[in-house]
Amino acid sequence: MKKLLFVIFLLTLVSTNQLLAQNNSMDNKIEEIIKQLTLKEKLDMCHAQSKFSSKGVARLGIPEIWMSDGPHGVRAEIAWDNWEHAGWTNDSCTAFPALTCLAATFNPKLSYKYGKAIGEEARYRKKDILLGPGVNIYRTPLNGRNFEYMGEDPYLASKMVVPYIHGVQENGVAACVKHYVLNNQEHWRDHINVELSDRALHEIYLPAFKAAVQEGKVWSIMGAYNQVRGQYCCHNDFLVNKILKGDWKFDGVLVTDWGATHDTKEAALNGLDIEMGTGTDGLTSSLKNAYDNYFMANPLLKMIQSGEIEESVIDEKVERILRLMFRTNMDTSRPLGSMNSQEHFDVARKIAQEGIVLLKNKNKFFPIDPEKVQTIAVIGENATKMMTKGGGSSELKTIHEISPLEGIQKRFKNAKIIHAMGYSSGPSAYGRVIDSKLNADSLKNAALEIASKADIVLFLGGLNKNHHQDCEGDDRKHFSLPFGQDDLISEIVKINKNTAVILVSGNAVEIPWVDQVKGIVQTWYLGSEAGRAIADILSGDVNPSGKLPFSFPVKLEDNAAHSFDELSYPGDGTNQEYKEDILVGYRWHDTKNIKPLYAFGYGLSYTSFMISKAESDKTSYKKDDIITVSCEIENTGKEKGAEVIQIYVNDVQSSVLRPFKELKAFKKVLLNAGEETTVSLQIPAKDLAFFDDSIMDWKLEEGQFKLLIGVSSKEIKETLLIEVK
Template identity: 60%
Template structure:
């Protein structure tokens, strides 16, 4: 029945495009024909003017199709965490729709901290369904730029410091999105690791670091995820803008990796017509419309790939070869998305999506410190809970730049705690500090006004008063999405908590020792009071179901199983980018730390971090057996399997992330002490034991030799290391490569 309905719809569409139902269906509309034939058939029917129109925007978030041929428009949407509200055709202001309130999913730092590939797939599938229902065919995300510095304002949109973890998490996300006939658009390609001078800064990085640290997740997206679109970055590399960078786009992306999809510019990331023509860009969006200034109205024909390109063709300065290549790739995108008659219809703002977001949030929350087993909260012995901190009542689905959302609803931490605890214990709240009092963000109005006229001394006194006689204090603070915090367009100024929170936490610790600090952020923060506070929880930006997810973990309904996807340094000097003095740089930034990013820097310099990469505690305990290898020596074409038993030795069910690191004992080039090359999240009932296995080949032993411009696995001795984090090593086993 459904097939017949679709056939009727197609016939009606054909007739509306001037194709008689009795005529032969054009090749480009026949989905039984090979993709290349369809593309070439459509291309030869198009005029040069129609081709030029397809390669640049017609509104803030759309580009034209070819109405005459029945090829639909392309509609883009932010962002990686939820489907952006509709904006006006030619303005950034909201369009005022009443049916575009989305489910806000956790930020990608929370997703990566689940270390759960199945949840990455669920995330992609769910957000893809939301995009499809809203008739968007390109989702501008996910972001996979590497966490180089804890001051990068956009880190919360990415997946941490490790290229292997990011690669393994991004592939199922992409496949989940694209199962809906919606293209994922992985961003920002490449080296977009700061917001300061992001439109102009030239990144200087050696080829080893480029290939080993900053490119692997993009390569996995292309070769393993078959991603249909990639977004260029704002910054420069080798002195050339990344959105039309010959080396990145032509040589690496298309030449070395064989990318067949569309390269989309970041909004305003195009700066030169000739380079945009020749250096691999396909679709231009968001240029400052006249090429010079922000927001000139309705000037899309002035884009670099619009009239300037047409004029160059008319004058004979360039041919149409490059234009045809761009349009071929855009047509392929259309056939995979808007012109795929079999793609599902999607769904939007559903309970199913909200619960998926909650599940991801619960597994992403990281229990960082739990001295004296202060958590979970024992409600049978707890009569009064003091909740302190602005972030307990502040919306976090808004702000932060292009990922800001109009969520269908957002449960704040205080709401979630009150809902879960009810009358089992008294909850009293004090704000404690004033951070950002904004209560209306681009048309989204907060449920609780954040306006505050009382002086800080009065707020402090109130917080100390309610903390003094509480059984437990939950300080819910951290960062927000305001300027110079977790925010697109701005980097943080320092590692410390803003708004005087550090001083307030120390004051609270003097009147009550039972404090849990819940850090709502997408970034690491300094914790100078760490020895004064027994409990620390990393709470991220958790989306629509944030408060419910957080409450479930704090009271123990959910056993925390998240692990950090980046290192928390004690101080900025413990981070390679800052120790070597090159963040954020000026007109140029040098990645002097090379391949030694995150835990690689920590290991090399024997630094004790505040919390290491891969760290996360549980309300149960796990015992590891000794890792074994199925062979002691392998040849270059062989695989080797490592096995380790893990047992839940506690009294409740829990999940553990077992991590495999590889060490090269001797190398012709400097190498990290160890590198992550495998991980598995295993769920265990109390007393249950399971065997976890990892199988690798020589790619896990390889490094990039910049002189040979190739990956090299040198014969010699290696170690396989099993850890519960990058510093919590359980056992090792040696092997060799012939």
């Protein structure tokens, strides 16, 4: 045994020494390259040369850096100097489910597969930076961009983002985690100044970014549009110099969001590395000179030449950019990638299957037996509307998108499927709303007619990726469903009681008809394999196992951000204050005892589970200990299925206000019918700490803590009491 341990030690030592040698070699190469660069060449590397690329140095063989929007697929090629599609015929991609769906899987192993597959597609398309994933926290259900993020809980987002990054970067493509930080609404995103406590910043909004840097070893970060404490995020001294590059030791590249740079001196001194999308010249007076007018181009050149800024400041940026290049386009060993493979479609379908959440299933309405049902009325525009096209920068040109209607038709081929549009959202247009020209009454009457002829009705509703819905650029205007869907559902139920609603959205919505329908399924934006995955769940071919990554409030005012005045949301046009502080999502609901419609972590199955015999390895722990919790879980139903065991922590007596419970561990467990197993989860005792803004550091107080073992934030099955000394 000792010999084996010694061998392992030697191998580890050799591996560590090799890594150090590689890093030293890279650093030496970077230092030699910088010595050969002119000041103008250095500055050219620090800003865009086109919509999605920055310059290399041709005379030295240093390549350009090419970027692409993500994070759900590799965006179609964009023209050099405008936002039109370049018109390529070989840039169709696999569209993966939106990240709300990925978060709903509660499955980090799937997150790795997601990252690996999308990284392969980015590599095949010769991209060096993939702009994603997004980990901004779900603060309000009105945020138009929530579908791109990983929910309301910082622990869940942290655990899901790390394997995604690893998967992407294995392909020699840099993940670019965004939007750093507090870009939690689209309304006024380009200028709103966010004020919040240090506790809220460190406990809620920074953890996923910190995990991306320290555990994910991410190679690039994208700065946000908004301001924080009076300074824009992309050149914010506190957020970038102090936290990101100081405390966290981030060694990658900070890239602006497009057009998020506002000041030359701040950009130079406050840590910005690559400036993209600036409209300084508007690309109107001279295409030849446009990019030279960026803040970090000629204006910065003049400041250096005058001695106002040291050239060494630029050298540090170039050093980071070259390091990124050695990891990506100057790494001769990186793989070639692949595009639109069956493996990628299978990954997309698997993520969609595991992310779909069954919210209601009265009298076991689901699954629907394909051999017994005779007539299915599929009602709703979302049954046929392509969801990959809208949404802003996440729009995709996918090789195929199986609609829900097509998926249902193929799986229930023995049934008569009749479809009516029911409602119309109008054409998709980024940045504006175009009203539908179709007659709403005619659409409604046609839907009611087919509802009366069917055995069951499946209403495909929700939101879509048009402006003022789930779309970049602005927020939703209302919490309710648009285009008269609520009234239509109520009318349909009067005609046919066997009605279920399939929600397609990236956000929680108001559900006034919750007691009227037999079933509700939350299906997200599922990408290329959407229809197949939905049919897999509806038919029972796959047992649903998704869990909500955010709370569904009964009404908008029950959400923390909306329970205060307008300064809390959306702000007064200049400033915004996060008045709910650390009580975001379920933390608010549970601490304030405001019952949600559907809780964080909630999701039904076609089978049943029993959790029992929970115990911890000890009853007393010190700061550096690992708390190990085990429990028995049994599939007590008749179907194979998966359950997510969730452990929340309650600080019994604290010197400061703490949430009633906080997620600290989870594990997805797949069991055959009747199968039972023991599950073990671990929590570092130091993770029970809170951020003490009086000392600007984490503080773990002595005392008792409850470990709450359950299957959602509201469904706690077992409770353990431990002590921290």
